[in-house]
Amino acid sequence: MAKSWVNSAERIGSDLHLELSGPGSTRAALIDALREAVRSGRLTPGTRLPPYRSLAADLGVARNTVADAYAELVAEGWLTARQGSGTQVAERAEPLRPQRKHVRVPVKTPPRARGPRHDLRQGTPDASTFPRAAWLASYRRALQEAPNEVFGPGDPAGRVELREALTEYLARARGVRTEPGRIVICSGFAHALRLLSRTPVLRGTLAVEAYGLPFHRELLADAGVRTVPLPLDEHGADVSRLARERAVLLTPAHQFPTGGPLHAERRAAVVDWARARGGVVLEDDYDGEFRYDRRPVGAVQGLDPERVIFVGSVSKSLSPALRLGWMVLPERHVADVLAAKGEREAWVSVLDQLSLADFLSSGSYDRxxxxxxxxxxxxxxxxxxxxxxxxxxxxxxxxxxxxxxxxxxxxxxxxxxxxxxxxxxxxxxxxxxxxxxxxxxxxxxxxxxxxxxxxxxxxxxxxxxxxxxxxxxxxxxxxxxxxxxxxxxxxxxxxx
CATH class of the missing domain: 3.90.1150.10 (Aspartate Aminotransferase, domain 1)
Structure with missing residues (x-):
């Protein structure tokens, strides 16, 4: 019966897995196992093998057995042995290439699909402008100052340092009224939708703007959420058409993709609707920081924090590759969202959270x-x-x-x-x-x-x-x- 052996990492600094099997002596089995490991490419040229004593102790065999096996493989050219360098796989040893009885027909690798010469699609920032130096500085500070408990299981709501930094930033820059205990960190708006669709918030029918991202509608449909469109005009979504729905998804700061903010009267009207219906407004603040020819439009959430869920991310301001976003929730929905998120799954990297917290508090994000x-x-x-x-x-x-x-x-x-x-x-x-x-x-x-x-x-x-x-x-x-x-x-x- 084959035996699997793994040598001790603390003695040689690396692990070596060997299968000793077949009839004959232990020495012959060890030679065959090492030779096969080299043939297959599992032990590559230059790999240093364990010392005799270490491997003998792990395999439970005599030290001389290992020494004899090494010596024979050195003589055959599979291994090399030099004073002070130990025993290594020979540079000329090549992995075994299986022999085929039939003629091998070369297979041409299909050419890699060429991307567009000019990318004018919406949705992503200029990747070349990512603030590498400033982000690296924040990452280093975050790593150096992180307490030991950061490397444990953590908090499903997200690191408190980031939630505190977001509380200050969102209040100052977007007019959001919240506190750290009502913020849940997620990986972006799509992740927020998935989490909310597992709670009573988005069950049933959701009103959406007549223009929006198909991906979001598909995600909601897969979760069993039916969407009904609201018409658009020069004042944004016509929220007077809201009927029996209990939730509505809006992009009030800058309607996606047609542009323009939701008119002030309609912002107030949708909050009044949510209060009267016991419903909720889901606010997608996908590019709220970028205003050019008009004064910044504050968040609808500021009108009623108990009736609006505010969702934002760094996908447009920094990079979608960071996968960092946040939900600002009414107090009654926090527990449901955390339960949907789970104890260990779907978490954003803790070090990235701490880095963003430093990036915000240091002023690097504003700059x-x-x-x-x-x-x-x-x-x-x-x-x-x-x-x-x-x-x-x-x-x-x-x-x-x-x-x-x-x-x-x-x-x-x-x-x-x-x-x-x-x-x-x-x-x-x-x-x-x-x-x-x-x-x-x-x-x-x-x-x-x-x-x-x-x-x-x-x-x-x-x-x-x-x-x-x-x-x-x-x-x-x-x-x-x-x-x-x-x-x-x-x-x-x-x-x-």
Whole structure:
């Protein structure tokens, strides 16, 4: 019967697993096991083997047995032995290559798919601008100052240092009213949705804006949450259409993707609705820090912390790779969310949490956001100027805030422009893909000449027009000019 042996790491500094099996002496079995380990590539050239005494003790064999096995393999060229260097796998020893009886036909590796030459998709910041030096400084401080208990199981709500830093920052920058005990750390908005869908908060029917991320709707559908669309106009989502729903998902600071804040009267109205219905408003503050041509819009949560769940992350301000987000919850929902999160699963790295806490409290986050706000405003201005010069007939909207703009296209041209963009190596998003599938479309845009009469409340219609959602944050600085030139070349000409 084969025996498995593992030598002691504290004696030789590494582990070596050997199977001693087969008839014959222990010495022969050991030689075969070592030879097979080299043949298979498990012991690579240059690997240092345990000393005789250590391996003999672990295998329960005589020291001379190991010495004889090593000596024979040295003579055969499998191993080398030098004074002061111990016994090592010989550099010329090669792993065993299985012999095949049939002719081997070379298999060509399929070429790696080429990415777009110009990435103008929405949703990601310029990766080249990540503040590496400042983040590294925060990470080092966090690691050096972290108490020992940081490396234990931890708190499912997240590190208190980060929750305290967020309490101060969100109150100052976003007008959020909260305390550390009502913040739960998550990995982003999608993670927050998954957690909330496991609680009574998002069970049943959820009202959403007629335009939004399909991924979020799919995530909710998979969790058994039915979504119904609210129409949009120049004042944002028409919350007067809320009916029997008990929850509504909004992007009130900057409607995604059409742009524009939720009007003040509607912000107050949706809070009044939540109070009257015993419902909740889910506020997605996906790019709340980036405002250019108007005063910052505070969080709806500030109007009633017991009726609004505020969700934010660093995906747009720093990087989606960090997977750091937060939920600011009404007190009555904290326990349910923590129960859904679990004791050990779906946690964000504790060291990343501590690093973000330091990044916030040291002022590095504010400095980075201000710097990026200037950079992205310049990007926005360059986009608007390029369109004014090369395609003045294309209307650009939603540019007072955020990291993307909407380009309104002539009717019936969205698909052809997207196809032309693909051929030109441009990655773009069409406006139609963000529309809720149950939202009927009406021609025209509210507030513009020729707009038909507003639909009846039961219709929940949204204005229909072709468009592009252009992300101006994604390309690196040196690539942005070429991306704008390529975009202008694929836009449809002015109708004659």
């Amino acid at each position: 980075h956001v201000r710097r990026m706000r200037q950079r992205y405003r310049s990007r926005r201005d360059r986009l608007v100027a390029a369109l004014a010069e090369h395609a003045p007939h294309i209307e650009v909207t939603g540019v007072a805030a955020g990291l993307h703009a909407v380009l309104r296209l002539p009717p019936g041209t969205e698909r052809s422009v997207l196809k032309a963009a693909t051929w030109a190596g441009i990655a773009l998003d069409g406006l139609a893909e963000f529309q809720h599938p149950q939202a009927p479309r009406t021609p025209g845009t509210p507030g513009t000449p020729g707009t038909p009469k507003a639909p009846e409340p039961s219709e929940a219609a949204v204005p229909a027009y072709d468009g592009l959602v252009v992300g101006y944050a994604t390309p690196s600085e040196h690539a942005y000019g070429a991306a704008l030139d390529a975009l202008c070349r694929v836009l449809p000409p002015e109708a004659g």
